[in-house]
Amino acid sequence: MSKMIFVLGGARSGKSRYAAQIAKRIDKKTVFIATATALDGEMKERIRLHKISRPKNWGLIEEPLNLGKVLLRSKPAYDTVLIDCVGLWVSNLLMANMKDGVIEKKIKELTDSILKAEADLVIIVSNEVGAGLVPADPVSRRFRDLVGLANQTMAAGADEVIMMQAGIPVRIKPFDRLRVLC
Secondary structure (H helix, E strand, C coil), X not given: CCEEEEEEECCCCCHHHHHXXXXXXXXXXXEEEECCCCCCHHHHHHHHHHHHHCCCCCEEEECCCCHHHHHHCCCCCCCEEEEECHHHHHHHHHHCCCCHHHHHHHHHHHHHHHHHCCCCEEEEEEECCCCXXXXXXXXXXXXXXXXXXXXXXXXXXXXXXXXXXXXXXXXEECCCHHHHHC
16 A cells, blocks of 8 residues: 655645655655646646656656546556646546546545555645635536545545645644644
8 A cells, every 4th residue: 555645735835846856855766647738838838847847767647537547557667656736637527528426436536546556655736725715606616626525535545644835835644733732
């Protein structure tokens, strides 16, 4: 069973950079599973910059829809798996016109795959969506609800949960009770 680190935060919080730093410090054979799709020129440029920021010896799998299946195929080729990001993945599932029940099933499938993965470490990045206003339109509320469900599911199964705030990692799991009481 893999150790799981879940890193989440708002837009431009430093979550992807921090997750990559964890993988670099581990310094084992790593694969980056990217969920982003280049639908326009600006996104193509973001993806290009993201790619050049990663070590050249890391593997790359671009998978916008079937994360669970890809994750189960990652070992024995890789010891560390970094998935970036759950928010884009849910967006891709919505854009593929999947119903909420199907997306919820895929979230469960991903969680089950993490528990079954043979990699030593799985790092998952996601967007924090619960700290903002209630979105004005149904599609945005659906996105928020599904990403929120995915985040709760990932956090519950994770060994560690890190919330990024303005580039600063804040550990929220494991909960250190003594630290809070002192």
